Amino acid sequence: MSMFLQQCPSLFTFPSSSPSFSAQISVKSTVFCCLSPSPVTVVNGNTERRSSERNEIRLGLPSKGRMATDTLDLLKDCQLSVRQVNPRQYVAEIPQLSNMEVWFQRPKDIVRKLLSGDLDLGIVGLDTVTEYGQGNDDLIIAHDALEYGDCRLSLAIPKYGIFENINSLKELAQMPQWTVQKPLRVATGFTYLGPKFLKENGLKHVTFSTADGALEAAPAMGIADAILDLVSSGTTLRENNLKEIEGGVVLESQAVLVASRKSLIQRKGVLDTTHEILERLEAHLRAVDQFTVTANMRGSSAEEVAERVLTQPSLSGLQGPTVSPVFCKRDGRVAADYYAIVICVPKKALYKSVQQLRAIGGSGVLISPLTYIFDEETPRWRELLSELGL
Template sequence: MTKIRIAIQKSGRLNEESLSILKRCGISIDNGKDQLKAAARNFPLEVFYLRNGDIPQYLRDGVVDIAIIGENVLIEKGEDISIATKLGFSKCKVSLAIPKSDAYSSVKDLEGKRIATSYPNTVRKYLEEKGVSAELHIINGSVEIAPNIGLADAICDIVSSGSTLFKNNLKEVEVMLKSEAVLAVSPNITAERKAILEKLLFRIQSVLKATRSKYVLLNAPNDQLDVILKILPGMRSPTVLPLAEKGWSSVHTVIDKDTFWEVIDELKQAGAEGILVCPIEKMVL
């Protein structure tokens, strides 16, 4: 039986979150200790555990069909590889940073400076767009130490919380790009495996939609029902059911989590009571 081959990071946070989203898609993977390859029990899928930086080439060569990878890695090493969907986790920035004690007014201050990075293509392109020429030192590993040992005047690296920069007495001065995990697709994927990808994408998008939404039930006085229904951004239209108490109705709908509190405040002001909020496991549209 044909299986789609997916690459995920061998270890670390992206590994854990990648396995988590596959699990929420109902895919059970037989993971053994230190395995480099594993099969799913209930879906035509094989998992390859690879180094993050190697994944773009494996996609390009058709060794794997799809991959969960940081968008920043694709920008650096795989701009020719297409993205099927963004996944909403492992968010970070790729930023330029300099010692805290150094003055900084604009990217022009980096003219002629030495920049340590493991993202040379990204930095080079960014500086060219800004009309800045700098000397790049390519380092595979921790670049934060470079200014402290006199190797560089600035660094370019991934920034999540900023704590690593703080510990190394550095400050972020330019955000070059924002990144998150994406599902990337090999340019050599076969039609048969593309059909499996479509099934996987359907599951992933159902999980992501559920993650971004909340299921809301509330009690509404009938004389305010029209006002309350206008506030609610339901999928098509909210469900309205009569309550045992005369003059009241129960309203069921889905609210996007990004606008959730604003909508709840409006509902309360419009007379809604007994508002119950529930998480959604899957959302099939």
């Protein structure tokens, strides 16, 4: 500010007699000629144009922790590797997606910047979207199951004392201890979802607070009666003499792809890029733990072999087995005494499927993992278009 005053001294006067301020600034209308004509935003110390002024498509990704690592691994598996020249930089790119900028942000800031228009797409936990999006209609979940970051937002109470025989949310709400003068004290970082959930479930006398450090210690320290926090395995709760209760789960969460409705509809290229990301995600996730099984089987015709294969339910594959002749030359003539069967089998049913193939005459069984399974069109793309009214 002082440098600006030195450059434009004629624009400001400082009367010394004002009773309310030690220095009063009077700004003339000509001051606006010294300011930037376009609205700007400062992100991580960098000045940028608002979304209406930019052409790039922006994808927000978590900047730290397990969620960040798993997100980058997923994108790499989808042939969408993030290229970051300097690990200290907050901006990167995905070479396979033209005009795409990747911005590494805190998860809650990804949601906030989707709402402000500074990001177009983001990958965060559903709990973060729900807590910081607060039901805003501009946020659309484009893919709701990226299959990592699994956890649940759950209410937990002590196993001891007045809670020893309390095992459900209904029982907790009916405890006579909770009054206006002495409400149930809940420690949580979810200041939107927590009050909303407990109010909807009949707990009228509740106060909420945040605690420094691990929330699990709050009841033992006397800071809170219960906690509302993210739970994965539940081990930490058990080790701190806390228990989850029936009906106390606010939501089940995992990583999701979230988008700005305005960006999808109004900004050039965002919808097409979202389509490609969805296709790649769906194709990879469908192929996880799936294997291609190929076997040779003697038969009189492809139809006869197919009939034999389809007597075993686990050999039906995605839409049925592929049966094709295996040609060999015998006595100078080309013949097809064997047929090749190709099916897709989930990992958990792999050995059983091999056994069933052998039982009906299959031999020379080959197994290879699948990388992608592309549908005619991903269902989530159709759902997204429907949500947008397109």
